[in-house]
Amino acid sequence: MNKAELLKGMQEAIVAGDRDAAASLAAEAVRAGLDAAEVVETGYVPGIQRVGALWEQGEYFLPELICSAEAMKSAMAVLEPELRRGRTGPRPGGRIVIGTVEGDIHDIGKNLVASMLQAAGYEVRDLGADVKLERFIEEAEATGARTICLSALLTTTMSNQKRFIELLRDKGLREKYRVLVGGAPASRKWAVEIGADGYAENAVAAVKLVKSLESGGRS
Amino acid sequence: MSAPLLELARSRTVLFDGALGTELMARGLPRRTPPEAWNLERPNLVREVHAAYFAAGSDVVSTNSFGGSPIKLAAHGLEHRAYEFNRAAARLAREAAPAGRFVAGSIGPTGKFLKPQGDYTPEEFAAGFAEQARGLADGGADVLIVETQYDLREALAAVQGARSASALPVFVTMTFNALPRGYFTLMGDTVARAAAELERAGAMAVGANCTLNSEQMVGCVRALRAATGLPLIAQANAGQPVVADDGRVSYTQDLDDYVRFVPGIVAAGAGFVGGCCGTDPSYIRAMARLIRKEPL
Numbered sequence: 001m002n003k004a005e006l007l008k009g010m011q012e013a014i015v016a017g018d019r020d021a022a023a024s025l026a027a028e029a030v031r032a033g034l035d036a037a038e039v040v041e042t043g044y045v046p047g048i049q050r051v052g053a054l055w056e057q058g059e060y061f062l063p064e065l066i067c068s069a070e071a072m073k074s075a076m077a078v079l080e081p082e083l084r085r086g087r088t089g090p091r092p093g094g095r096i097v098i099g100t101v102e103g104d105i106h107d108i109g110k111n112l113v114a115s116m117l118q119a120a121g122y123e124v125r126d127l128g129a130d131v132k133l134e135r136f137i138e139e140a141e142a143t144g145a146r147t148i149c150l151s152a153l154l155t156t157t158m159s160n161q162k163r164f165i166e167l168l169r170d171k172g173l174r175e176k177y178r179v180l181v182g183g184a185p186a187s188r189k190w191a192v193e194i195g196a197d198g199y200a201e202n203a204v205a206a207v208k209l210v211k212s213l214e215s216g217g218r219s
Numbered sequence: 220m221s222a223p224l225l226e227l228a229r230s231r232t233v234l235f236d237g238a239l240g241t242e243l244m245a246r247g248l249p250r251r252t253p254p255e256a257w258n259l260e261r262p263n264l265v266r267e268v269h270a271a272y273f274a275a276g277s278d279v280v281s282t283n284s285f286g287g288s289p290i291k292l293a294a295h296g297l298e299h300r301a302y303e304f305n306r307a308a309a310r311l312a313r314e315a316a317p318a319g320r321f322v323a324g325s326i327g328p329t330g331k332f333l334k335p336q337g338d339y340t341p342e343e344f345a346a347g348f349a350e351q352a353r354g355l356a357d358g359g360a361d362v363l364i365v366e367t368q369y370d371l372r373e374a375l376a377a378v379q380g381a382r383s384a385s386a387l388p389v390f391v392t393m394t395f396n397a398l399p400r401g402y403f404t405l406m407g408d409t410v411a412r413a414a415a416e417l418e419r420a421g422a423m424a425v426g427a428n429c430t431l432n433s434e435q436m437v438g439c440v441r442a443l444r445a446a447t448g449l450p451l452i453a454q455a456n457a458g459q460p461v462v463a464d465d466g467r468v469s470y471t472q473d474l475d476d477y478v479r480f481v482p483g484i485v486a487a488g489a490g491f492v493g494g495c496c497g498t499d500p501s502y503i504r505a506m507a508r509l510i511r512k513e514p515l
Contacts, residue, residue, distance in 0.1 A: 057399075057400035058399055058403065060407075061335060061403065061404075061405065061407030062405050062406050063407065066335075066336045067335075103250040105295070105330070106330065107330075108330065108332075129294075154260040155248065155462065156244060158462065184460070185460045185462065185468070189461075
């Protein structure tokens, strides 16, 4: 298999959600001495982007999304040691802290956002559900993450997203972190109102949002 | 099986209730308390909500047990109390029900996924739902309603679990999203497939609830009617939640906008109608007025 075929195969493996193929192609790339970061960017990432597009078009549903994210993870597991050896650092993306705010035990959407971010190359610290607001800050401070994602599914718990931003302000840390909000009752308008840095409607949009914020955009 | 509630639906449109959780919150349900715990801690308030819906014209109310499967209650460390919460839920609705009205034992999703997306097997789900169904049946429910299902496999496990534990008729409502190609659950189940498999599993009525507003529900009921001959249930949301500056939550469809599509929902084939998120007894009262006016 030449390089172009390999990259095409990687994309297809992600779109098909084929974990084994995704991993074995990654291993083949390593054997062939290809640059791991380039392989991620030009082989796997276009695959996950295509999956995102298929989701947005209503062609793909949650099972396909999860399969593709899993395939991405299996490829990344193979490439991780190579990436670490290379000049691009532990992960192509940065570190992100994510969780569902306190008082709220819903975690389906949050889990999906976490695995898509991971699939997109970010190092994700998932704190789970019903997470005390202070915990998000502790984790971000401890790990050096700059982005914090807060999920809330209930109209009664989304106020904690607002409280979190106030908490950051009180601690004088507001400018240090990007705070993104999501969940059924949240909206772009809500994000603006509470002074969050962004809102994403679903997991695919969340990845786009994080990427666009990193390149200096705002949403 | 000839259940009185199904008999009633053959003679006229049957009215369910509207949202329950928000009514309990309005009565002070604390954030961290699962609503089901109030069946034992604040029975009067739960009964009061049911009574308000019956007074508004509901023929049948759903019990305060949506999150009452042991798997869901485990998030609060209360899985061992599933049976008593559910039995109390059915009893309270029963006590609030005037003669000739009905109690539907509510069974909502576990909030967890089946393998391969999650960690559970269909058998584990079914066993949990069976325990919940036992409590609801022992508490005096007339039917069981498996609701707000976004995964057909979980809905089928619930039907199986419910039927293994009681002889009560089982109704099922799935939650569909309106997409360009039609109506799909989160997991990608179509209306046609859901209706066919639920019918095969022994559901006595099927339908749709949540997510869709009342306008979108008309089309969804039409799709359901094309897919099955079973009695149909439709419980639409009052649009989407919006939060005002003062933190108060409202829904995008006000009462008038919501109820003007109800005749369309009935005409499309729904024999059971009711509300979901964003609705309250005032919506049910308005729907009762509309439904009573229709020719039988």
